[in-house]
Amino acid sequence: MSQRVALLLSMLVLGSGCAKIRATLDKASTAAPSQSSSAAAAPAPAPAPSAAAPVSVPDGYARVRVAGVTRLPHGGDAVLLVEEGRKRAVPIFIGGTEALSIQLRLKKQPFTRPLTHDLLDSSIKKLGGRVESVRVDKIESNVFYGTLVLVNGSGHIELDARPSDAIAIAIGNGVPIHVSRKVIDHAGLDMDGEDIDDLPAPQGERPPPISL
Structure with missing residues (x-):
């Protein structure tokens, strides 16, 4: 990560507002749903929802993709959501456990034992539901608020x-992520004409833990 990117991300953490950055994050990946290994017989589940139909973008929202997760100079982690078809991005600072889960799901790499988001995926399916989409609805006092939409x-x-949990679940289930345009206007960064897919990979990626 360049010194300029590190400095600007540090400024964001300190509440200095939005700035133009040249992101150095992973190329976006299309994730597949997490798999459950349980084969035990279970009670009759609730009626299954109908097959997934294309999900439209809600009014006032924009569809985004996950460009990647990166370590920050101060030791935290951030996930970058990039607005489709435009050069604006929203960085969201997240915890280490959520960062690990998102990274593994982007790589389609299951952990040796189910992580929290894997358990949530399995629970939703066993109860006869499915994930339709997730949203990032608002930001208040530098805190992002999200919604998980189930059917x-x-x-x-x-x-x-x-949002960190919602994003991980969205990646694992291959469903759309929508961000309020008000959030993008407030917290979005101008990518300054850069093509994120052509940028180098992030530095200092979080290594997997010995056990969880």
């Missing part, structure tokens, strides 16, 4: 969620 036999269910 079951009875209809739609919306659950309050941290």
Whole structure:
């Protein structure tokens, strides 16, 4: 990571506002749903939802892709959401466990034992539901708020969620991520004409733990 990128990310952490950056993050990956290894018989599940249909972008939102996760100079982690078709991105600072889960899911690399997001995926499926999409709805006092949109036999269910968890679940289930345009306008960064897919990979990627 260049000194300029490190400096600007540090300024964001300190609350200095948005700045133009040249991101150095992973090329976006299309993730596959996490797999459950349980083969034990279970009670009859709730009626399964109908097959997934294309999800439209809600009014006032933009579809984004996950450009990657990177370590920051001060030791934290950030995930970068890039607006499709435009050169704006939203960095969200996340915890180490969530960073690990997102990285593994982007690489389609399962951990030796189910992580929290793997357990959530399995629970939703066992209960007869599926994930339809996730949203990042607002930012208040530098805190992002998200929503997990589920579908079951009875209809739609919306659950309050941290964006870091919602993003990990979205990647694992291959569903769209939508960010409010108000959030993008407030916290988005102008990529200054750079093509993120042509940028080098991030430095200092978090190594996997010995055990969890």
